[in-house]
Amino acid sequence: MYNVKLNAFLIETKALSRILKGIFNEIYLVKESQGTLDLNVLKGDSEEKLIGFPLPRNRSAAFLLKHIVCVFYFLKVSKRVHFVILSNVSDYPLTLLSIGKLTNKKIVDFIGGSRVFLSLVILHSKTSFLRKIASLYALISLNIALRISDKIILNARRLAREKPFIVYKDKVCVANNFPSEDFFEKFCIRKRFVERKLVVGYVGAFTLAKGICSLAKAMRMLLEEVPELEVIFVGDYQRSEPPVLGHKILHFFDEYRDRVTFTGQVHHSKVADYLNEMTLMIYPSYSEGLPHAIIEAMACGTPVLATPVGAIPDIIKDRETGFLLKSNDPKYIAERIVELLNQPELLEKVSINAYNYVRENFSYEKTLER
Known part of the structure; x- marks a missing residue:
């Protein structure tokens, strides 16, 4: 089981991992936390940090490093992986998803609410050319990810009736946010x-x-x-x-x-x-x-x-x-x-x-x- 968690609330990361630990024997976790990209493996109640990469302050450089690390880590463990699970990812690792699809992994995408709106706002606002390109990529990669995902999980039923999710209504389901036990x-x-x-x-x-x-x-x-x-x-x-x-x-x-x-x-x-x-x-x-x-x-x-x-x-x-x-x-x-x-x-x-x-x-x- 593989969970890419690049941008998320810490409370959700803990709770989602805890729920998934009851389903899978191993979880290979990629998560961004306080300026570092951590690679962890979860087995039962233990969590082992394999390595942490400091992320560059430059957004473009950080974006590239995240994607390279995700692909590298996935290739290393892919033979033991059955699912690719993304949770509130803002910059989709399309290379990883493509490899996952080609190797017959099940892809599940947990999606937050304001991602599409925010990308459209940036795209049509007075901002730098690079930020517009990044927003355009976010919209395109979201649509690609939705197309190749086996299951799309939204945290609001109303979102399922909005674009672009309404097109994929047959594979959409709704689940509330996951609170932590404490x-x-x-x-x-x-x-x-x-x-x-x-x-x-x-x-x-x-x-x-x-x-x-x-x-x-x-x-x-x-x-x-x-x-x-x-x-x-x-x-x-x-x-x-x-x-x-x-x-x-x-x-x-x-x-x-x-x-x-x-x-x-x-x-x-x-x-x-x-x-x-x-x-x-x-x-x-x-x-x-x-x-x-x-x-x-x-x-x-x-x-x-x-x-x-x-x-x-x-x-x-x-x-x-x-x-x-x-x-x-x-x-x-x-x-x-x-x-x-x-x-x-x-x-x-x-x-x-x-x-x-x-x-x-x-x-x-x-x-x-x-």
Whole structure:
């Protein structure tokens, strides 16, 4: 069994590997972590790191090295491999997939939600020629991978009805994100909702697909209107898409730096601390699957205000387990936030409902059953 994990949440990597270990005797794992590409082999409960490659800072060089290493490692173990499994891969190793197909391996692709949208945005935006080429490659390689995959696994049923996945509906199935076994130990209520200050926040990537520009404009309006409000942006603004976006948003709040926090890159274990400070988390994405950040916020009793894209409406029922946005317009987002902040009893009720809903429906055991 071979799992290529180039770009993914660490929580998903652990849980997916743990599930697969119950099916396969050996898992040959390629994963990117903190600037290195690690080659591991998993046997039962043991995980042995074979080697780690430091990745160059240059994206093109890192892209080439990843693909060369993946192919080399695959060829080395291919005789013992029956499946090639990809999980949230952004740059498909087409050479590896082609070799896998030619050698009769079963190919399974786990796909996240905003990949297609983000690639299209970059392709049609004012950015460098190389970035446009990279986005074009991402779209082309995705379509090739979908064509040659034996099974396509999406984390939102709605995605199956969208392009390009609708063409492959006969081999598409849906599975929720995989939480880790200790998820609810890490993400839990540490500060009661009534004890939290007036803090509105965001957790996630600084990309156009996440609606971060609209959110920044809305937050700026709120800071002018609500003097006691504080804002937290949790995420690595230095690795934004496009690259200049993060610093533009940072400087957009220069005059409010005493009330606006940009955490930069934080360890995943620290995210719960920030979520427990928030009265409301905003998630105005244009395209999604089922974001980890929303499940994590709900587990911490933090109400979420989000756009109804991907699988978000499946878990957020408006005014019951969260709140839904009707548009990504900054003025509308700001007005909706003010409306909710003026209803603390409703927020507290939704906080409790969200906490209970996630614990009942997203435990490790429950997800494994599905």
